[in-house]
Amino acid sequence: MTTTHSPTASPPPLAQIGAIAWVRKNLFSTWLNTLLTVVLVLVIGRTLIGFLYWATTQAKWQLISANLSLFFVGRYPISQIWRIWVALALISTLGGLTWGVLARNVPQLFGRTTLTLLGVVGAIAVLMPAPVPYRILLLAIEGLVVAMAWGGRMIGHRSPKLGQWLAFAWSLSFFVVWWLIAGGLGLTPVGAGEWGGLMLTVFMAVVSILLCFPLGILLALGRQSSLPVIRGLSVGFIEVVRGVPLIALLFVGSNMIPLFLPIGIRPNLVTRAIIGLTLFSAAYLAENVRGGLQSIARGQSEAANALGLNPGLTTALIVLPQALKVSIPAIVGQFISLLQDTTLVSILGLFDLLGISRTILANPQFIGRYAEAYIFIGVIYWVFCYAMSVGSRQIEKQLNTEH
Amino acid sequence: MHGSEKVPIWRDERYVQIAFQVFVLLTIFALGQFCLGNMFRNLEQQGRQFNFTFLLSQSGFNIGETLVPYDTTSPYYWAFFVSFLNALRLILVGIAATTVLGIVAGVASFSDNWLLRKLNMVYVEVVRNTPLLLQLFVWYFAVFFGFSDKGKTSQLPGSIFVSKKGIVIPWPASSPLLVVLLGVLLSGAIAAYFIWKRRITRMEEQAASGKREQLVLFSMAAVGLLIVLFGLGWEMPRMSAAGNVEGGLRVSVEYGAMLFGLVFYTGAFIAEIVRAGIQSVSKGQWEAARALGLPSNSVMRLIVFPQALRVILPSLSSQYINLAKNSSLALAIGYPEIFATAQTTLNQSGRPVEVILLIMSIYLSINLIISLVMNTLNRVVQFKER
Numbered sequence: 001m002t003t004t005h006s007p008t009a010s011p012p013p014l015a016q017i018g019a020i021a022w023v024r025k026n027l028f029s030t031w032l033n034t035l036l037t038v039v040l041v042l043v044i045g046r047t048l049i050g051f052l053y054w055a056t057t058q059a060k061w062q063l064i065s066a067n068l069s070l071f072f073v074g075r076y077p078i079s080q081i082w083r084i085w086v087a088l089a090l091i092s093t094l095g096g097l098t099w100g101v102l103a104r105n106v107p108q109l110f111g112r113t114t115l116t117l118l119g120v121v122g123a124i125a126v127l128m129p130a131p132v133p134y135r136i137l138l139l140a141i142e143g144l145v146v147a148m149a150w151g152g153r154m155i156g157h158r159s160p161k162l163g164q165w166l167a168f169a170w171s172l173s174f175f176v177v178w179w180l181i182a183g184g185l186g187l188t189p190v191g192a193g194e195w196g197g198l199m200l201t202v203f204m205a206v207v208s209i210l211l212c213f214p215l216g217i218l219l220a221l222g223r224q225s226s227l228p229v230i231r232g233l234s235v236g237f238i239e240v241v242r243g244v245p246l247i248a249l250l251f252v253g254s255n256m257i258p259l260f261l262p263i264g265i266r267p268n269l270v271t272r273a274i275i276g277l278t279l280f281s282a283a284y285l286a287e288n289v290r291g292g293l294q295s296i297a298r299g300q301s302e303a304a305n306a307l308g309l310n311p312g313l314t315t316a317l318i319v320l321p322q323a324l325k326v327s328i329p330a331i332v333g334q335f336i337s338l339l340q341d342t343t344l345v346s347i348l349g350l351f352d353l354l355g356i357s358r359t360i361l362a363n364p365q366f367i368g369r370y371a372e373a374y375i376f377i378g379v380i381y382w383v384f385c386y387a388m389s390v391g392s393r394q395i396e397k398q399l400n401t402e403h
Numbered sequence: 404m405h406g407s408e409k410v411p412i413w414r415d416e417r418y419v420q421i422a423f424q425v426f427v428l429l430t431i432f433a434l435g436q437f438c439l440g441n442m443f444r445n446l447e448q449q450g451r452q453f454n455f456t457f458l459l460s461q462s463g464f465n466i467g468e469t470l471v472p473y474d475t476t477s478p479y480y481w482a483f484f485v486s487f488l489n490a491l492r493l494i495l496v497g498i499a500a501t502t503v504l505g506i507v508a509g510v511a512s513f514s515d516n517w518l519l520r521k522l523n524m525v526y527v528e529v530v531r532n533t534p535l536l537l538q539l540f541v542w543y544f545a546v547f548f549g550f551s552d553k554g555k556t557s558q559l560p561g562s563i564f565v566s567k568k569g570i571v572i573p574w575p576a577s578s579p580l581l582v583v584l585l586g587v588l589l590s591g592a593i594a595a596y597f598i599w600k601r602r603i604t605r606m607e608e609q610a611a612s613g614k615r616e617q618l619v620l621f622s623m624a625a626v627g628l629l630i631v632l633f634g635l636g637w638e639m640p641r642m643s644a645a646g647n648v649e650g651g652l653r654v655s656v657e658y659g660a661m662l663f664g665l666v667f668y669t670g671a672f673i674a675e676i677v678r679a680g681i682q683s684v685s686k687g688q689w690e691a692a693r694a695l696g697l698p699s700n701s702v703m704r705l706i707v708f709p710q711a712l713r714v715i716l717p718s719l720s721s722q723y724i725n726l727a728k729n730s731s732l733a734l735a736i737g738y739p740e741i742f743a744t745a746q747t748t749l750n751q752s753g754r755p756v757e758v759i760l761l762i763m764s765i766y767l768s769i770n771l772i773i774s775l776v777m778n779t780l781n782r783v784v785q786f787k788e789r
């Protein structure tokens with residue numbers, strides 16, 4: 001009986017494992033692919049090298065460091081900026097607490113991604129070309145967020161009812177922050193004409209989101225209603241508002257609202273812009289919520305009826321929560337668009353983040369330095385919008401009750 | 404005994420519903436009266452009236468670029484018409500270009516090439532997360548001013564010239580022969596389509612080899628190519644001795660910036676829509692097609708893309724409407740389309756209400772036309788189910 005000599009197992013040939021195999025498969029698999037890779041590498045390489053050369057030698061980054069306060073708070077009086085820091089600290093405290101409470105069941109609060117993000121923010125705070133007190137304040141705020149997150153996690157473990165208190169605290173904090181920014185009742189009033197920069201953008205976006213959410217849901221329910229008058233009015237409003245550009249609505253708001261109010265009452269430009277943004281977003285939100293409402297099986301409302309719930313309770317307790325859960329991606333997408341659409345108020349003459357760049361670029365010292373300003377502003381918007389879309393994916397995952 | 408218990412009137416559903424609707428109507432009516440009353444009082448106080456006769460008076464302002472003759476003595480309605488043509492120029496070319504870019508980018512996200520996939524992802528993520536107005540400013544100030552910096556004229560490959568006065572591209576010289584040749588090309592394309600269909604039918608039903616029709620199509624394509632290259636009379640722009648650029652078609656820098664900005668912005672959204680559409684076709688279709696021996700690009704062209712089209716078209720129509728509405732941002736760049744002209748008219752004639760009503764009806768009609776066309780297209784590609 002012969003024993004077959006089994007060949008000794010040896011590792012696969014070098015050209016089929018690891019980096020070389022990956023490169024061959026993904027970049028050079030066919031002739032067309034190879035050609036494409038070569039062309040792309042040449043084009044991208046040239047652009048990157050040109051950009052790096054410009055960024056390190058010709059760009060004037062002092063434009064950003066000299067105008068940081070303009071970018072972030074517009075023409076807010078310098079002596080009152082401490083109020084903005086207090087508001088930021090308040091929001092960071094509440095934000096940290098909420099993060100801690102929401103993540104109380106996560107095994108590791110400060111995972112790898114979180115630590116990397118915190119490290120990046122810390123590095124930016126340390127290396128920022130701004131006066132040292134501001135850098136220290138920024139680091140302090142980051143520390144506050146981390147401490148509050150840790151504290152929130154502890155409290156979240158002890159008392160689950162904290163969620164309701166947090167919601168109440170957030171609503172209260174909105175008014176406190178408004179008081180801090182606008183003044184009155186003991187603080188020097190700062191008119192809305194002097195708000196600007198990132199603060200104005202975020203304020204307008206938050207107020208519009210808060211106002212358009214209930215209005216949009218009402219419109220969506222109105223469109224589904226069986227009462228012909230309500231349905232006709234809702235459909236008419238939604239279709240007209242969705243058919244015109246946002247800039248037209250903003251002009252309607254800024255030109256026609258003073259005409260529609262009694263002689264003498266003239267709301268300021270920020271209010272008028274917020275009204276235009278709210279009406280626009282409410283119509284789009286109504287369509288997104290309608291999509292969610294249509295996905296709820298009719299059996300749900302029939303079962304609720306059989307249980308004795310009247311139409312109002314059915315809608316509020318059974319139909320709406322499910323509809324909103326389904327339309328979360330669309331709703332967050334609409335909020336991201338709203339944040340980007342606040343740039344249009346710069347055409348009206350308000351000094352939001354994009355509008356203030358025009359003031360900065362009119363400075364004879366920085367004439368023609370468009371690229372630096374726009375890159376800075378673009379990065380800020382990109383970070384906000386990307387964070388919102390990542391957050392929306394997290395919310396979706398958390399609320400997913402599918403098997 | 405239950406049965407004919409009289410329900411009190413405030414719980415009777417029919418009565419409550421009707422009463423509620425009447426109440427809402429009365430409230431809207433009262434609000435309307437309040438607003439309109441205030442509006443007329445405010446207008447009176449400022450010495451203005453509400454009518455459309457201002458459209459016949461002279462405009463008194465200049466429009467930067469026009470397709471038809473216009474000067475400062477033309478009436479307002481002519482100014483509106485001219486800027487409407489400008490807007491159409493932007494919207495129609497924009498829709499065609501963004502469809503091409505969106506489909507290319509959407510299909511590229513399925514490519515085998517890693518670099519192409521990542522480039523596509525970076526493009527979509529950057530464009531979707533930055534505001535459109537910022538992108539328009541970048542295209543206008545950073546890119547186009549960069550090319551025409553300090554009054555110089557740059558020349559790009561393909562003899563395209565960029566300067567502060569505009570972008571000059573090669574264009575066929577206009578002549579009667581051009582119209583005839585375009586007609587020949589168009590009828591040739593229609594004939595080629597019918598010959599192609601006949602070829603497929605004959606190959607399926609009569610097991611013909613299809614070589615005869617293929618030869619005819621190739622020769623038609625060769626003749627068409629010759630006509631396009633040599634018959635159309637392309638005018639190449641050249642630098643004259645005085646430093647001006649002569650020949651070709653001149654479009655303003657504003658038009659170029661708006662076109663590129665809108666096309667790249669909407670193209671990213673369309674790329675995502677195309678990607679979602681192609682992903683909605685079940686994997687079994689790909690695998691069955693490959694099992695039949697079809698090469699990769701035929702799989703995409705014959706099997707996957709027609710099915711994906713049914714999912715893509717409804718979302719595509721809303722993106723086209725978005726492009727039409729976003730063209731109103733030309734106000735910020737200085738391209739004279741409808742909204743910019745309306746703004747000037749509003750300031751000059753002091754008639755905010757009339758101008759705004761006019762603008763809203765124009766945009767609503769553009770919206771309606773695009774929706775109608777896309778709905779017809781949608782119906783054509785839908786599943787013909789039992």
